[in-house]
Amino acid sequence: MNDEVLYRKRFDIQGRDFSNAGNVSSQVKAVLKEIGIEAYVIRRTAIAAYEGEMNIVMYADKGELEFLIDREKIQLIFTDQGPGIEDINLAMQPGYSTAPPEMQEMGFGAGMGLPNIIKNADKFEIQSEVGKGTTLHVIIYHSKHPE
Amino acid sequence: MNINKDAKNLTKESSASTRRSLTLREVKDILQCKVLSGEDKLDMSVDVACGADLMSDVLAFIKPNALLLTGLTNAQVIRTAEMVDIKAIVFVRGKQPTAEALELAKEKRIPLLSTKFLMYESCGQLYKAGLPGGSELDKPT
Ligand SMILES: Nc1ncnc2c1ncn2[C@@H]1O[C@H](COP(=O)(O)OP(=O)(O)O)[C@@H](O)[C@H]1O
Numbered sequence: 371m372n373d374e375v376l377y378r379k380r381f382d383i384q385g386r387d388f389s390n391a392g393n394v395s396s397q398v399k400a401v402l403k404e405i406g407i408e409a410y411v412i413r414r415t416a417i418a419a420y421e422g423e424m425n426i427v428m429y430a431d432k433g434e435l436e437f438l439i440d441r442e443k444i445q446l447i448f449t450d451q452g453p454g455i456e457d458i459n460l461a462m463q464p465g466y467s468t469a470p471p472e473m474q475e476m477g478f479g480a481g482m483g484l485p486n487i488i489k490n491a492d493k494f495e496i497q498s499e500v501g502k503g504t505t506l507h508v509i510i511y512h513s514k515h516p517e
Numbered sequence: 518m519n520i521n522k523d524a525k526n527l528t529k530e531s532s533a534s535t536r537r538s539l540t541l542r543e544v545k546d547i548l549q550c551k552v553l554s555g556e557d558k559l560d561m562s563v564d565v566a567c568g569a570d571l572m573s574d575v576l577a578f579i580k581p582n583a584l585l586l587t588g589l590t591n592a593q594v595i596r597t598a599e600m601v602d603i604k605a606i607v608f609v610r611g612k613q614p615t616a617e618a619l620e621l622a623k624e625k626r627i628p629l630l631s632t633k634f635l636m637y638e639s640c641g642q643l644y645k646a647g648l649p650g651g652s653e654l655d656k657p658t
Pocket residue numbers: 421425426428429430450452453454455461462466467468469478479480481482483484485504573
């Protein structure tokens with residue numbers, strides 16, 4: 371019963387479209403606020419959403435976010451068509467980044483994105499295939515935690 | 518992990534002086550700021566400040582009710598502020614936000630200030646006035 375979906379929305383994310391980067395996360399945040407999710411949970415979700423969205427904008431051609439809410443959790447599922455990640459363990463290390471200098475000038479590309487998503491998530495899964503794309507699954511519990 | 522612990526030890530002594538919140542009006546006076554947006558919100562107060570040009574670092578280290586000092590001027594700064602509810606932004610080194618950033622800040626009602634002081638000087642003056650840094654808030658009171 372707890373995983374009956376109460377809210378579901380799909381957002382397109384356009385690769386390299388920096389003027390709209392953050393738009394999707396902004397909408398995610400607005401929904402959580404409207405539902406009345408607690409501030410601490412909104413903050414963690416917004417951070418994960420924004421870093422996930424930025425990674426698609428920075429590295430992929432295009433992608434999407436599926437945003438789901440049920441009685442106990444918030445799910446962010448990012449799927450992109452892009453270069454994929456060759457060495458996932460390396461990519462998850464704090465400070466590791468392949469971002470070009472022009473992205474660093476925008477304040478991203480410090481290699482802190484994936485580590486910060488993991489820090490804010492209760493559950494995290496990543497799958498990637500070189501030449502195809504990357505999928506990120508983030509779960510954040512908003513009411514009762516399991517265990 | 519270790520870095521964080523060291524930072525806590527480092528700030529242990531300095532926190533003996535009185536740490537306090539500052540209103541945006543106080544921030545404006547101390548740093549002789551120009552107000553670029555949110556003139557009507559200067560009575561709002563901030564509990565902590567963070568100086569950074571890396572938005573990922575801001576997302577990783579920012580505390581609630583924070584003031585952000587930055588030399589970065591693009592729309593991503595405003596987006597970052599929106600995501601983690603940063604109360605206001607001070608652009609250091611006399612920097613001006615891009616038109617896109619200014620417009621977004623007005624839409625999101627985030628006050629923007631600009632100071633001629635450099636990052637180090639700006640942070641130093643606010644710290645001297647009592648505004649704490651993020652690692653000090655981690656300590657039990
Ligand atoms: N969606 C993605 N598609 C391809 N590569 C990615 C994606 N997300 C992350 N990466 C790779 O993982 C690295 C680390 O990502 P992250 O921790 O977000 O740091 P940053 O984006 O600052 O480099 C990136 O530099 C990039 O090489």
